[in-house]
Amino acid sequence: MPLLSITDLSVSYGSIQALRGISLHVDEGEIVTLIGGNGAGKSTTLRTISGLLSPRSGTIEFDGHMIQGQPPHGIAQSRLIHVPEGRGIFANLTVEENLQLGAYFRHDKAAIRADRERALTLFPRVHERLQQQAGTLSGGEQQMLAIARALLARPKLLMLDEPSLGLAPQIVQTIFQVIREINQEGTTILLVEQNASMALQVAHRAYVLEVGSIQMEGDAKQLAASDDVRKAYLGAH
C-alpha cells in the first residue's frame, strides 16, 4: 500500500481550475518528483496535500487515513511535513528557535534531541549559526534550515517545494546530496522542482505535470532519457 495516494484530485482558485483530476502515489522509501513548467500546478498539489488549500473533489490518503479537508496543523501532526516554496523561515527568531518550532507538536524529548543532532550533522552550516537570527542567513543556509527544521518533525513524508529556487549551483548540489542522504536514512520524499535535471537525478520516479494534469509518469531515469522530456524540460535540442 502506498504511503500517499491521491485519486482524481481537482483544485480551483475561484473559476480557474488549477488541478484537473490528477492521480499519483508515493511508496514508502521513495523519492518521487513532480516536474513541470510554471503554472503547471506543482505547488498547488503540495499545498492541497498539506491542507493549505481544499480540493474541489478527489481523495488524498496518507498512511491509511483520508486527509483531504483536514486542517493543515492536523496533517502536519500526522508527520506529513511541507517545506513551502520560499522556505518559510521565521526571520526574527534564532536558528535554534526555528529548529525548536520544527518539533513543536512533539513531546518525546530524547528523540527530538537525537533528530536535532542528526539534522545538524547533515547541515553543518546550520550548526555553525545556531544563535544567529534566521533572517540574516544566506538563501542557501535558509533552505538548509528549512529542511533541517522539517526533519525535527520526524516526517514520514517530506514534501519539498522548489528547494533549488534562487540558489547558486554549488549550493543546489549540496542540498540535493543531503536530500538523497535523508532518503537513504528512510524518509520518503515528494519533491517539486523546476530544475528538472537535478530532480530526475535524485528521484526514483517522476510525474510530469502540465496545465493541471499529469502528462507522463514513470521511472526517473527513463523519463530523463525520453525525447519529450529532454526537449521540454532539460534544454536539449
Next chain:
Amino acid sequence: MSTTPPAMLPATTPFHPVGPVVTAMPFVIGIGAAFALQAVLPGMVGPYYSRVIGDIGIAMILAVSLNIVNGMTGQFSIGHAGFMTIGGYAAGMITYYGSFFLWNGASVHGGFLGSGEWLFAVSCIVGGLVAALMGYVVGLPSLRLRGDYLAIVTLGFGEILRVVLQQTNKVLDDAEAIRTAGWSQWFPPPVGAAIGFAGIPKYTNLFWIYTFVTITVVVAYRLKQSSLGRAMISIREDEIAAQAMGVNIARQKVLAFVMAAFFAGVAGGLFAHEKGVIISPKDAGFQRSFDYVIMTVLGGRGSITGVMLAATILTALPELLRDFDQYRLIVFALLLIVMMLVRPQGLFGIHEIWHFGRKRR
C-alpha cells in the same frame, strides 16, 4: 565564525529543568518590590508622583498584554481599552455592590491588606476573566481577518461597548434599595450610563498595581520563552510555515486575544479603583486604545522590556511636559514622529533590554 566541529553540540537552553524555587523567584522579588514601593514611595514623593507611578504601572500591564496580540502574534488589535473598560466595570460592580451587601456601604473597608482590599483583588481577577471571555468573542473574527480588517473589528468592539455602556442604568446608592432590587434593576446593570460609574471604593495602591505588573510581566516573559509563545511568534513571522510545522494558528490567535484581554481586564479593575478616577463609557473608546498601541509600537514588537519603557515614557511625558501647558501635546506628537523616523522598529526592536550588553548577533 569558522568551522565548529559538528559532532559536539553546544549547551543549549531549551531543555534544562526549572525547580519550583526558580519559578517562584521572580514573583517573590516583584511582589516584594511592590510592597517596598507602597511602604516607602508615597511618603517620599507625595500623592501626585505616587499617582503618576501608579498610572505607569497600569499602562505597563495594558501595553505588555497588548503586546502579546500585536507584538508576538502579529495581529493588529486596537480595541484594548475596551477589554480594560469591561474589566473595570465588572470589578467595580463587585466591590461597589459587594461592599453594600457585606458592609452596608461603598466606602473603603479595612486597612492595607484588609478584607476590603482582598475583595478588590478578587474583583480585579474576575474583571480579568470577564474581559477574557470578551477576548474570546473578539478573537474569533481574527481567524478569518487580518491586518486592517481585524483592526476595524477590534475598533468596532470598543465603540460598541462604549455605546452599550451609555445605555446602562443609574448607579444605586442606597443599601436598602440594593438589597431589595429586583432583576429588572440589575439588567441593564446599574453602572451609571454616560456619566460613568462613580462611587467605586478607592482601593488601588502601588502594592496592588505592581503586584499585578509583576504577574503580567512574568507570565508574558515565560510565554515568550515557551513553545506556546514561539508558536505565536511563528504566526507573526509566517503563517503558512507555522501551519506546516503543526501550529494550530486558530487556537493560538484566540489564545493570544484571551490572555491579553485577561490582563487588560485586571488593569481595568486597578484603574476603576484608583483615586481621582471615574470609569466611564468613553474609556472604552479608541483614543485610549491608541495610547496602548503607540506604546507597543514604540517599545518594539514582542519586546517586553521595550514596551515597559515605552509605557513609562508615554505616561510620564505628558506629566513632565505639563509646564509647557497647551504645547505639551504638540511636543508629544513631535517626539513620536521623530521616533518613527529614527527608529521605526521601536526602541528595542524585538530585543529585550539585557540583549544590548551582549555582542550583537
